[in-house]
Amino acid sequence: MAQDEPKPIGTGHMAAMGRQGLAELRAALYPESNVAQPPGYGIVGSPLPSEIAQEHERASTSAIEPQSAVESRLPAPEPEPPRQDEKPHEPERE
Secondary structure (H helix, E strand, C coil): CCCCCCCCCCHHHHHHHHHHHHHHHHHCCCCCCCCCCCCCCCCCCCCCCCHHHHHHHHHHHHHCCCCCCHHHHHHCCCCCCCCCCCCCCCCCCC
């Protein structure tokens, strides 16, 4: 395969599944271990670190207005009723 040709989807999936299986086997045999489980890069459906970084860049550059956790839980404010003149309307005279 030439170096500039894209790899077909799923190339390396079996190797990633093998690594994931070994990591799970290690976790099952040594449950008291304090070693964190490595992420399963290369398994179909899991994002790669570069894809995660691109998503973070896209999210940080978007013009989303920051909102606090409290604001998201509060109900929307009720719209103000239209203001009426302070003077009562006089009936029209003929």
